[in-house]
Amino acid sequence: MPYSAQISQNNPTCFLFLVDTSKSMLSPLGNDRTRRKADAVAEAINKTLYALVLRCVDKQAVLNRFHVGLITYGRFVQSGWGGALANRDLVPIADVARTPIRVEQRSELVEDGRGGRAERQIRFPIWFEAHGEGKTPMTAAFEQAELFLAGFLAEHPYCFPPVVCNITDGDASDGDPEAAATRLRRLSSEDGEVLLFNLHVSTQNERPVEYPAHEDQLPPNPFAPKLFRMSSYLPPVMHQPARQAKIDVAPTTRGFVFNADIASVVRFLDIGTRVDSRTQG
Amino acid sequence: MADQAPPLWVRLVRVPRAGADETQDAADFDLDRLRFAVADGATESWNAGPWARLLVEGYVEQDDPVPAWSTWLPLLRDVWQIRTDDELAATQGKLDWFLEERYQLGAYATFLGLFLRPDHDGLGYSWLALAVGDSCLFQVRDDALVAAFPVERSADFTSVPWLIGSRGGDDVPTAHGLSLAGRLVPGDRLWLMTDALACWFLAAAERDDSPWRRLQALLDGDEPVRAFEEWLDERRAAGEIRNDDTTLLAITVR
Numbered sequence: 001m002p003y004s005a006q007i008s009q010n011n012p013t014c015f016l017f018l019v020d021t022s023k024s025m026l027s028p029l030g031n032d033r034t035r036r037k038a039d040a041v042a043e044a045i046n047k048t049l050y051a052l053v054l055r056c057v058d059k060q061a062v063l064n065r066f067h068v069g070l071i072t073y074g075r076f077v078q079s080g081w082g083g084a085l086a087n088r089d090l091v092p093i094a095d096v097a098r099t100p101i102r103v104e105q106r107s108e109l110v111e112d113g114r115g116g117r118a119e120r121q122i123r124f125p126i127w128f129e130a131h132g133e134g135k136t137p138m139t140a141a142f143e144q145a146e147l148f149l150a151g152f153l154a155e156h157p158y159c160f161p162p163v164v165c166n167i168t169d170g171d172a173s174d175g176d177p178e179a180a181a182t183r184l185r186r187l188s189s190e191d192g193e194v195l196l197f198n199l200h201v202s203t204q205n206e207r208p209v210e211y212p213a214h215e216d217q218l219p220p221n222p223f224a225p226k227l228f229r230m231s232s233y234l235p236p237v238m239h240q241p242a243r244q245a246k247i248d249v250a251p252t253t254r255g256f257v258f259n260a261d262i263a264s265v266v267r268f269l270d271i272g273t274r275v276d277s278r279t280q281g
Numbered sequence: 282m283a284d285q286a287p288p289l290w291v292r293l294v295r296v297p298r299a300g301a302d303e304t305q306d307a308a309d310f311d312l313d314r315l316r317f318a319v320a321d322g323a324t325e326s327w328n329a330g331p332w333a334r335l336l337v338e339g340y341v342e343q344d345d346p347v348p349a350w351s352t353w354l355p356l357l358r359d360v361w362q363i364r365t366d367d368e369l370a371a372t373q374g375k376l377d378w379f380l381e382e383r384y385q386l387g388a389y390a391t392f393l394g395l396f397l398r399p400d401h402d403g404l405g406y407s408w409l410a411l412a413v414g415d416s417c418l419f420q421v422r423d424d425a426l427v428a429a430f431p432v433e434r435s436a437d438f439t440s441v442p443w444l445i446g447s448r449g450g451d452d453v454p455t456a457h458g459l460s461l462a463g464r465l466v467p468g469d470r471l472w473l474m475t476d477a478l479a480c481w482f483l484a485a486a487e488r489d490d491s492p493w494r495r496l497q498a499l500l501d502g503d504e505p506v507r508a509f510e511e512w513l514d515e516r517r518a519a520g521e522i523r524n525d526d527t528t529l530l531a532i533t534v535r
Contacts, residue, residue, distance in 0.1 A: 006524065053379050058324070060380065097379050120385065123378040240439035274441070 002192030003235035005160040007065050007275055013160040014067045014090060014152050015052065015273055017045060018141045019128075020168035021074035026132040030205040031261045037201045038130035040262045041167050045070070045128045048269040053097040062094035069148050070127075073141035075134030082129065089148050100125030138172035142180035149187050149194055161192045165272045167199045167265070171223045181230035195232040197255030197272045199265060200224070209258040210267075211242060213250040224258050231256035234271075241274035286399030286406060287467045290533040291317075292500050294509045298524050299517060306475050306528040307333035307390075309341045315397040315406075316341045319416045319528055321475045323389040323444055328365070332388030332447050335361060340394045347396065347409055350454040354445070361388070361447040389444035391416045392454075393431075393473060395532075397465065405466040405534065413458045414442035416528075417479035419472040419486075420463060421493045426486050430461040435484035438476055471532040472496065477525035481516065500531055 007013050025038040032040070049068065056063045067090040070080035079087045083101035106124045109117045149162050164184065187194045200223065209217060209224075211234065218224040231254040234242060239249045245267050257268050289312065297304040305322035307330065318337035322329025339357045340348070369376075369384050376384075391414025397406040410418050412431040415438055420428035432438060443457040465471070472493065474482065485492035499508045509529065516522040 050382075054382060054386070057327075057379050057383050062379065098377070103378055122385070123381065125378055237440060241441050244441060 003161065003237050005158060005189070005191035007160050009063050009065060011159055012065050012067055012092075012156060013275060014069065014149065014156075014162035016069040016071065016090070016145055016148060016162060016164045017048075017080070017269075018138075018145060018164060018166040018168075019045065019070065019072050019080055020136055020138070020166075020170070021072040021080075021132050022134055022136045022170070022173075023074070023132050024136075024169055024203070025074070025130075025201075027203050029262065030202040030259065031208075035262065036130065036132075037169055037203070038132045040265055041201065042128050042130040044262070044265040044269055046124070046126055047266060048273060049096060049127050050125060051270070052273060053093060056093045056097075062097045064092040064094050066093040067091065067152065068093060068096055069145075071141055071144050071148075072131075073137050074132060077137055077140045077144050080128060082127065085127070090152055096127065100127050101129070102126050135173035136168065136170055137174040138166070138168060139174045139177040139180045141166070142177055142184050146180070146184045146187065149184070153187055153189055153194075157189055158191065159189045160275050161189050161194050162187075163195045163197065163272055163275070165197050165199065165269060167201065168227075169201050169203070171226070176226075178226060178230055185230075185232055192235070193232070195235065195255065195272075196230060197268070198227045198231045199257045199260050199268045200227055201265065202259040204259065206259045208260050208264045210260075210264055211247050211249065211253050212256060212258075213252040213254070218258060221258070227258065228254060228256050238271055238274050242271050245271060247271075285403035287404070288535040289397075290535055292505060292531045293529070294500070294506055295528045296510050296513055296526070298526050299514070300524075301526070303330065304526040304528070305330040305333060305390075306526040307337045308473075308528050308530050309334075309337040310530065311341045314341065314344070315399075316343065317395040317397075317473060317530060317532065319393045319473045319475060319530055321391040321414070321416050321526065321528070323391075326387065326389040327383040329388045329390055332361060333390040336390055336392050336445060337394075340392070346398060347411070347460070350458065354454060355449065358447055358449045365447075387447035389446050390414075391442050391476070392445050393418060395471070395473065405464060405469075407462060407464055408471070409460065409462045411458060411460050413445050413454050415439075415476045415479065417474055417476070417482075418461075419474075419479075419482060419493070420465075420469060421472065422466070422469045424491065424494075426493070428461065428463050429483060429486075431459045432476075432479065432483065435480050435487060438480045442476070465534050467534050469534050470497070473528075473530040473532070475526065475528045477523040478513075478527045478529060481522045496529065496531070 069090045072080035084099045310317040318340045320333035320336045322333035393416035394411045482492045
């Protein structure tokens with residue numbers, strides 16, 4: 001059965017985040033005018049990296065079960081890593097863990113276990129900072145992703161297939177990205193094809209459409225059907241995490257969110273990275 | 282009363298996943314109290330193995346046949362908090378951010394507890410099981426599977442079982458804990474096991490392959506632990522059983 005490979009240091013998988021950093025990402029999020037789309041996305045990316053690192057901590061070590069890539073596309077298509085990781089392509093998770101740009105002190109309210117809430121201090125690492133400039137060269141970003149993943153798959157032919165999460169606010173400015181997306185999805189390991197999930201953040205205040213199974217669930221928007229078609233079906237291993245997030249899942253459900261709000265960006269990245277949580281070794 | 286009940290034969294085998302020298306599973310039982318428990322520490326959480334041990338030992342020590350979660354879990358969580366606070370203090374703030382965070386998030390484990398009550402007529406037992414997550418109990422009678430709890434089909438195993446957290450503050454045990462009761466007569470066997478073996482067991486039962494015969498043959502031999510380990514290695518190598526910590530607790534009513 002595809003999408004069932006066990007993930008380990010010897011057989012790692014890969015998460016690749018493609019982030020639209022065009023100028024329009026600096027405008028406010030449709031359903032929360034106080035935040036820029038780019039800020040919401042950067043926050044979600046940092047939270048996701050944080051969670052991925054914690055899933056690989058074993059005793060005092062971070063096991064390299066995951067390799068992570070970050071590609072930004074705006075004025076340039078380039079590695080989105082900053083600080084000591086600048087210009088790197090796929091980075092083993094242990095290096096991600098130890099090399100954020102900086103670590104912030106934050107306070108967070110948590111349940112105290114007695115029915116109340118308590119404030120606690122956490123250290124929150126920042127790997128990715130919001131920025132926006134230029135247009136939306138999504139096709140070139142898919143082509144860059146294809147290069148990264150072809151190399152990874154050659155080295156790890158039996159891996160759980162790499163997952164690509166693409167986050168954008170609009171249509172590609174460099175031609176039709178569908179053919180490049182199809183090529184990217186056709187890359188495969190022995191365990192199945194690369195998974196491409198797409199998330200669209202909007203300046204319009206409209207209801208998010210999360211994980212549609214049919215094109216007729218989409219709003220009348222010219223980008224929506226294209227992004228829908230470019231999105232992989234959610235593999236069975238991600239159905240249960242999606243259901244726990246109260247999302248209806250059918251066999252033809254795709255990894256696609258349109259008009260995402262902040263919560264759905266975070267949820268999208270969480271579900272998209274929920275490969276076997278009992279990864280071993 | 283227990284003296285009049287049919288005798289029990291119990292066998293426990295625990296094998297770490299290949300490549301690990303210790304297991305994050307835990308199992309415990311007390312034949313005086315007639316309590317048995319299995320827990321599976323989530324690999325991703327901090328000190329999951331010790332938390333799983335605390336859970337099984339805490340349950341086995343209870344006197345109430347069906348203890349409410351609220352009567353025993355908070356104390357275990359307090360014990361846990363004191364332990365980890367001490368460990369954290371000993372690091373003097375020099376920990377990497379991710380290690381400190383793992384301490385804060387706490388440990389998680391599945392849990393399966395079983396209580397047996399001897400019948401008044403001395404002919405058998407009634408049993409009552411509690412579960413959070415996917416550590417499983419199977420009852421076999423007359424060479425047939427008569428109960429599977431809490432997972433009933435091999436397809437229902439997921440990578441995200443419900444877990445009991447050491448921090449509390451959630452209502453997972455009360456909201457997602459399940460219970461099931463049944464009867465035991467001489468000749469019956471109960472199999473308690475963690476998920477990787479349980480998934481194989483159910484899949485084999487679904488193919489009418491009677492997996493209990495295989496396990497029983499292994500445990501009835503001269504060197505049951507070694508036999509089980511060798512058999513498990515083969516199944517793992519063949520991809521039939523996921524490489525995961527594996528615990529098997531077999532209870533036979535004589």
